[in-house]
Amino acid sequence: MDFFSLTKQELEEYLLMRGLPKYRALQLLHWVYKKGITDTEEMTNLPKSMKGEALGLSILPLKEELIQRSVDGTEKALLQLEDGEYIETVYIPDGLRATVCFSTQVGCAMGCSFCATGKSGFSRNLSSGEIVGQLYYWKYVRKLPVTNAVAMGQGEPLANWENFKKAIAIINDPDAFSLGARMITVSTCGIAPRIRELGRLPWQINLSVSLHAPTDELRSQLMPINNKYPLKELIEAVKEYIEATNRRVTFEYTVVPGLNDGPENARLLVGLLRGLLCHVNVIPVNPLEGKGEDPSAAEEFVRLIKSQLNVTLRRSRGSDIDAACGQLKRKVFE
Numbered sequence: 001m002d003f004f005s006l007t008k009q010e011l012e013e014y015l016l017m018r019g020l021p022k023y024r025a026l027q028l029l030h031w032v033y034k035k036g037i038t039d040t041e042e043m044t045n046l047p048k049s050m051k052g053e054a055l056g057l058s059i060l061p062l063k064e065e066l067i068q069r070s071v072d073g074t075e076k077a078l079l080q081l082e083d084g085e086y087i088e089t090v091y092i093p094d095g096l097r098a099t100v101c102f103s104t105q106v107g108c109a110m111g112c113s114f115c116a117t118g119k120s121g122f123s124r125n126l127s128s129g130e131i132v133g134q135l136y137y138w139k140y141v142r143k144l145p146v147t148n149a150v151a152m153g154q155g156e157p158l159a160n161w162e163n164f165k166k167a168i169a170i171i172n173d174p175d176a177f178s179l180g181a182r183m184i185t186v187s188t189c190g191i192a193p194r195i196r197e198l199g200r201l202p203w204q205i206n207l208s209v210s211l212h213a214p215t216d217e218l219r220s221q222l223m224p225i226n227n228k229y230p231l232k233e234l235i236e237a238v239k240e241y242i243e244a245t246n247r248r249v250t251f252e253y254t255v256v257p258g259l260n261d262g263p264e265n266a267r268l269l270v271g272l273l274r275g276l277l278c279h280v281n282v283i284p285v286n287p288l289e290g291k292g293e294d295p296s297a298a299e300e301f302v303r304l305i306k307s308q309l310n311v312t313l314r315r316s317r318g319s320d321i322d323a324a325c326g327q328l329k330r331k332v333f334e
């Protein structure tokens, strides 16, 4: 059984089933998540029945296959899973902040037209342990500080709902990975029913919605999920989320010059989001398959909407190593 997939309660139940007292769960969790030790032989206060194979748990960090470093300090790691599949995770240092972007699926079935992950197709969902394992990798294998985490790697987190929820419980648990809920963000392409459910979860994690277009016609071209959950339904779900949590939602809007920018799109976007407790991140399109970044179009789009919406012009990090949003694609296969 995979240790990293177990919540504290599940670990306690597992140990009780093996005739071990409940408090041993806390000891084990502290060795792994507080001291970064995964070899039970080194866990000095554990009895023989909890050492090595006798415990029956696999406490293996994810295997690093390749690391790429960007000129801006961003790093991308290709990690191998037990069944031989690969995922990518990105580390973004920024002053006192250090954010891990983690994957939730091997590939993705959502098929967004601008996304390299979408183009490589869907293989499978990640287990909660494989999700937690990415954060663990940066903090304890690479020994780097982790202050924030964003479900924004490969895959659609809300399409792997059960495993995603459990992973968040483990990441947030003060006795496990111990990252505050407000430091965790989920980025979604817009699965409306799950956004509603997200608002009902006990954790105050942040919501970021990839919007990228102000009309159904254009958004459906870019993001097929819009055919299933069109803008009206998406915005309704976001409103419900805000009512339930009173938290500000972020909308990501990648500007593709000539496609979704200009005064008319700006006007429509303002009309769509006016009155919502939200912030818009405008991002210049990343270089992908020969398309160059054009910050001037994004700057102009910000100028058009900034008097009516809270907006920030973002620069993607790590685009020279294909680590920016929409660029991850399990590069080992190329």
Ligand code: SF4
Binding pocket: 108, 109, 110, 111, 112, 115, 116, 117, 118, 119, 153, 154, 155, 156, 189, 326
């Ligand atoms: S942008 Fe996100 S949801 Fe869309 S295909 Fe890429 S990984 Fe999937």
